[in-house]
Amino acid sequence: xxxxxxxxxxxxxxxxxxxxxxxxxxxxxxxxxxxxxxxxxxxxxxxxxxxxxxxxxxxxxxxxxxxxxxxxxxxxxxxxxxxx
Numbered sequence: 001x002x003x004x005x006x007x008x009x010x011x012x013x014x015x016x017x018x019x020x021x022x023x024x025x026x027x028x029x030x031x032x033x034x035x036x037x038x039x040x041x042x043x044x045x046x047x048x049x050x051x052x053x054x055x056x057x058x059x060x061x062x063x064x065x066x067x068x069x070x071x072x073x074x075x076x077x078x079x080x081x082x083x084x
Contacts, residue, residue, distance in 0.1 A: 002026040007033035011040035019043050024050035024072060031059035038063040048072050 050072035
């Protein structure tokens with residue numbers, strides 16, 4: 001039942017120290033909610049999204065945290081081009 005309220009709480013309460021977050025199979029999260037988490041949590045380096053089939057390129061290409069590695073979308077590890 002993880003959804004937008006959870007994303008807001010994570011973004012505003014864990015933004016300084018959160019480095020790894022596993023939101024696998026949390027299918028209620030939207031692109032916008034994940035964007036809020038990733039953009040707010042500057043220390044976030046790994047985001048696991050296995051089974052989150054609702055996530056699209058709107059999130060994958062639209063967030064501003066260039067250091068985060070997104071694992072689990074379509075079985076691939078996605079990295080921002082400037083992190084390679």
